[in-house]
Amino acid sequence: MTxxxxxxxxxxxxxxxxxxxxxFALAGLLGAWMADLPxxxxxxxxxxxVASFPLLAIPFFILAGExxxxxxxxxxxxxxxxxxxxxxxxxLGHVTLLSSAxxxxxxxxxxxxxxxxxxxxxxxxxxKGYKRGYVAALTGCSGLLGVLIPPSIxxxxxxxxxxASVSNLFLATIVPGIMMALIYMIVHWLSIPxxxxxxxxxxxxxxSSFDKDLFKKAPLLTxxxxxxxxxxxxxxxxxxxxxxxxxxAAAIAGVYALLVIVLGRLVSVYKIPNIFYQASLISISxxxxxxxxxxxxxxxxxxxxxxxxxxxxTTITENPLLFLIFVNLVLFLVGMFMETNAAVLLMAPLxxxxxMNFGIDPxxxxxxxxxxxxxxxxxxxxxxxxxxxARINKSSLVEMWPYIVRFLIPSIIGLIIITYVPALTLxxx
Numbered sequence: 001m002t003x004x005x006x007x008x009x010x011x012x013x014x015x016x017x018x019x020x021x022x023x024f025a026l027a028g029l030l031g032a033w034m035a036d037l038p039x040x041x042x043x044x045x046x047x048x049x050v051a052s053f054p055l056l057a058i059p060f061f062i063l064a065g066e067x068x069x070x071x072x073x074x075x076x077x078x079x080x081x082x083x084x085x086x087x088x089x090x091x092l093g094h095v096t097l098l099s100s101a102x103x104x105x106x107x108x109x110x111x112x113x114x115x116x117x118x119x120x121x122x123x124x125x126x127x128k129g130y131k132r133g134y135v136a137a138l139t140g141c142s143g144l145l146g147v148l149i150p151p152s153i154x155x156x157x158x159x160x161x162x163x164a165s166v167s168n169l170f171l172a173t174i175v176p177g178i179m180m181a182l183i184y185m186i187v188h189w190l191s192i193p194x195x196x197x198x199x200x201x202x203x204x205x206x207x208s209s210f211d212k213d214l215f216k217k218a219p220l221l222t223x224x225x226x227x228x229x230x231x232x233x234x235x236x237x238x239x240x241x242x243x244x245x246x247x248x249a250a251a252i253a254g255v256y257a258l259l260v261i262v263l264g265r266l267v268s269v270y271k272i273p274n275i276f277y278q279a280s281l282i283s284i285s286x287x288x289x290x291x292x293x294x295x296x297x298x299x300x301x302x303x304x305x306x307x308x309x310x311x312x313x314t315t316i317t318e319n320p321l322l323f324l325i326f327v328n329l330v331l332f333l334v335g336m337f338m339e340t341n342a343a344v345l346l347m348a349p350l351x352x353x354x355x356m357n358f359g360i361d362p363x364x365x366x367x368x369x370x371x372x373x374x375x376x377x378x379x380x381x382x383x384x385x386x387x388x389x390a391r392i393n394k395s396s397l398v399e400m401w402p403y404i405v406r407f408l409i410p411s412i413i414g415l416i417i418i419t420y421v422p423a424l425t426l427x428x429x
Contacts, residue, residue: 056251058156082095104177114385118388150173150174155170306353336376336381352365368419378407
C-alpha cells in the first residue's frame, strides 16, 4: 500500500509538471509518513547525497563544456572534422555524428551535445538539401553518443549511487560508444538517397569525392581547433595515467577551458560571469535531483524494496540472460518517461542488488543501465533530445518520427549487443 501510494504520487506529480527533485522528495516523505519512519533518519540525506567527491566532477565538466561552446571552439573542431571526412558521401551527417562524440568527451551531457550540434551543423545540413525532419532526427539521436563517449554525467551519477569506480565506467564505455557511432554512420549512409531533396544543393553531399580546396585549410584549422581537441586528451589522459581522479580531471578541464578562452580572447571578460552563471544553473538542477532523490531512495531502502525486488527476480528465473531481458524492458519504459539522471538515481539502487545476485559485473550493468535510459531520450513521450532538436531545427515530431525510427531500431540492436557481449565493456580487464 505504501509503495503503491509513493509510485502513484510520483507519477502524478511528474504528469502535472512538478520539478523532478521536488517530486522525489514529496513521494519519499509520503512513504516515510505512511510507514511510520522517523523523519530524523532521512532529514540529512540530501546533504550527504551531494557532499560527494565524485559528484564534484559534474559542475566542472558542465563548466568546461559551456566555456568551449561560448568560445566557439566547438565550431572550429567541427570544421576540422569536416576536412577529414570530406571524402565521404553525406559528409555533414558523418560530421554531426563524430562531432557529437567529441563534444560528449568535453561536456558529458547528451542534451548539451544536441543543442550545440543543432545550432552549428543543423542549418548547414538544411542548406545542403537535407530534409528538415531528418536533420532534427539525426542531431537529436546523435546526443546518445555524447553520453557513451566519456566523460559521462549519468555514469558519474551511477557510480556515486552504487559505489562503482567512475574511472572504470569511463573506460568501459569507450568501445560501446565507438560501436554506436559506427552504427549511426552506417544508418546515415544508407539514408542519403532518400533524405536529400535538393538535387543541386546536395550534389557534393551525394557523391564520394576528395575536396582538395577544403583539405588545404587543414593546417590552419588544426591549429585553431587544437585547444578544443586537447581537452578530451587532458581529461582521459589524466584519469587513465593515474595522475588524476575523474573529479580532479574535471577541475583541470574547467581551468584549462577558462584559460583558453581568456588568453585567446575568444570571449569578452565581461561575459565570463554569465557563462559561470549558466553552468551553475545546469549544475544546480542536476544536484537538486540527486539530493532529493536520496530521500525517495532512502525510504525505499528502509522499506527493503531493493531486497524484495532481488528476491522476486530470483524466484522468477535463475537465468541471468532472462533477467537482463526483464531489466532492459523495465529501463526502456522508465527512460521513456523520466529525465536521465533521475531515472539512473531511481533504478540503479533498486536493480543493483538483483544484478549482483545474478553475478553480473557492476561496471557492465552500469553501461547497460545508462545506455538503455539514454535511448529513452529519443523515445516519446519524454524524449528530451528530440524536443530540443525539434525546437532548434524548427521541425515537428510528426516530421521527425519516420527518421527517428531509423536510428531507434539500430540503437536497440546496439543495446542488445552491449547487454549480451560483456567483452565490449570489460575489454580492459
